[in-house]
Amino acid sequence: MRDIAVDILDLTKKYGTFTALRNVSLDIRDNEFFTLLGPSGCGKTTLLRCIAGFEDVTTGAIRLYGEDIADLPPNKRPVNTVFQNYALFPHMNVTQNIMFGLLRLGQSDAQARARVGEVLEMVQLTEFATRLPAQLSGGQQQRVALARALAPNPKVLLLDEPLSALDLKLRQAVRLELQQLQRETGITFVFVTHDQEEALTMSDRIAVIAEGHVQQVGNARDIYQAPVNRFVADFIGETNLIDVEVRDVSGGMATCDLPGGAAFTCPAAAGAKAGKGHLSVRPERMTFAKAGAALLSGTVARHVFLGTDMQVDVRLSDDELLTVRVQNSEDSHIPEPGAAIGLNFEAGAARLLVD
């Protein structure tokens, strides 16, 4: 296993009576693209700012390669940040912006200039070296911010929603570039975003955060396919939450009664208990069957055309609404609204959640 780059131990951050982060513990590994994902206001940016040193922690510790940095001011921490709106110094040109950190670290003017050349090449902005930030496009500014933060060779690079100010097309291109840059430099990236697609496509591992607490840590596949609780299942992608009566949980498997009475056995998240519970099934994992000869039955409520897919909403007899996603193709059979229909899914597609 790789070294631990950032070790966050039982960190709590309070603003007066409001708790922004509660008992957060995380290991961010060396040379990893690590993402903090969560809805706005969940505390992910606060956590990033705690690592950078802009927020003091209320209790807990932050270790950077084993060294406790919680009491160091930002300028004494070997980490750099790409800010949300880049925070490029408006009165300095690109070169001066990038040189700023190098000069503060005591490099000579010549050394710093050489390094500026390197990083500008890395982000392909060599010909813009003497421009002022105001003379650059949003995408170029983003790359300058990246170059500025990478120039001092930080141990960890912190990125605070750096793509949110870009338009959709550009954002998709920059994702790949960022990932590539991380591989090339071998620097640990800690990336904050509220965009699950961004998180799923770029990260080695993701920490899902909600209400100041880490919900789940894992790679994209784990988080999507094996969410530990209702929040994660709901926040990452789309899912159906089916009310079930859990009879028994043992050995990671749960036996439960589906609405309509059918018995079903499927994997259970750690900590799931008998009683009332929720089963998560992704819409694309549901298949249609004849009414009466399936796990669930109901009537088609409506169709929603989504381009490549068709979303079909099915109302169960207990008034619960489930969605099914079917690819739009010539031979796919899509039942008409009002039709009585059955729904099936495999045991591996379902998962009993912790509420």
Added chain:
Amino acid sequence: MAGLLKKTNSPNNAVYGGLGGWLMLPAWAVIGIFLVLPVLMMLVYSFLTKEFRGGVIWEFSMAAYDQFFFDRGLFGDDPPVIEWTYITIFWRSIWQAALATFFCLIIGFPTAWFIATRAGKNRSVWLFLITIPYWVNLLIRTISMKFLIRDTGPLNEWLIASGLISEPIHMINTNFAVQLGLFYSYLPFMVLPIYASVERYNFALSEAAADLYASRWTTLRRIILPTVRPGIIAGCILVFVPSLGAFLAPDLLGGAKNFMIGSLIEEQFKGNAGNWPFGAAASMILLSMVLIVLTFYARAQGKEGAR
């Protein structure tokens, strides 16, 4: 999240957290020593005994306040009679200041409104035109006014030359001249805060009112005036307070008969009266009046904010 970031005010999180007191120290020291302390000293002086030709004797006395309000003294043998001389001067000051505020409002509001409704670039030029006189030396402006309205000044000359009048109108050394001077001195003070208020006014409100059958003037009275009221009140205070303690306008334009508080106070220190405790007492009374007005203003603003 963004909301949270703005509130990072605990000492360690602000960039210069923990240094606030030190950074503020020079301002505290200078204003504390050379303004707050002097005002307190003035309060002490108002209770001392006067020495002839300026200065004080360090002996407690109510004489200054006594002289201000009562004829022959509250503590004399005769029953006290209210002395009207100084009260009249104060009353005249209040009245003149109120009148100047009123006229400034009448002219200032339409001006502020007009400027605030101009398009971007024009607006800043208009605003600049209004600000310039504000920055021109008050003394020079008052002298200009004095020159203009003299019996033999340009205004009278032109009126006579144009045949409108045959005798010059006597304006200088009248209450009218003082009023004109105050109005002229503080007019920009009225325009600027109202402008700031109107600029923030959301014109969709006017459209909504018009949509709901309000006429232009009804909209002005029912919607616009209540909305921009904080600006109007601020403007009125900015005109009223300095008018109350004005010295140049009454001194240069009003002459000896039209004394206002400012001249009365000046007389005690620079003029012939030379009664420092009395001057200090008159200053204290003026300051109290101003503080009362400002307190009402702060209260009104607090309520406005709470709404």
Added chain:
Amino acid sequence: MARKIDLRRFPGFLPMTYLCLFLLYAPLIIVMIYSFNESQSITNWGGFSLRWYGEVFWGVESEKFKAAAIHSFIIAITAATCSTCIATLAATAMLRAGRFRGKGISFALINLPLMVPEIVTAVATLIFFSAIGFTTGILTILLSHIVFCIPFAYLPIAARMQGIEEVYEQAAQDLYATRFQAFKLILLPLMMPGIISGFLLAFIISLDDFIITNFVKGAGIETLPTAIFGSVKQGIKPNIMAISTLLLLVSVVFVTLSWLVGRMGQNRK
């Protein structure tokens, strides 16, 4: 086609605006015009002449006015410099230092010189200096000017600082700058337009002050406004109009500069 109704327009407001500008400018312009009057009697127009400007620089009273002008400028430059420094530090404390003891009252304190009537400040300052046995003179004028220039310098500086996001200084700190370096290399250059603006306004305010100066100046020391006031007491002479015009131009030039600098700062943002 129906005429589009502009709800922003009120009939009569435009003439009122013109009236307002006319009232503000007419006396000033008339004094400017008459300052070029050849005639000794100041109300009759005797043709264009610069003789009164010559009188200001080389005439009988010229020595007095020159000395006064030198005093005025020395005091204004020093007072504006001091008050601008104090106001810059104060604005940094108010806007960038988070919470500290006495923050609540500090804002009121900075604006106190604006709230206390000038004549009261004048009286209080005179009493203070006389009570502590401080001889009135240039130094007393200077100290009192620094006090009332602070709020005027503070306003544009604080307004400018409010427009600069704290994130720039945080970025500087993230890039290994100390707090002092973040202030010197980032905040100060970004604030420069506000600081220059504040300096210029404080300069004019000091240059223009009459009431307080008149109280604390002491015998023999005159600034331009007190010298002018002294002369006017004996009647308005044409050289006064010339000197007023000059002073007026200084004010206009400085305000214009301040305005332009402020706009320059905005454009760069």
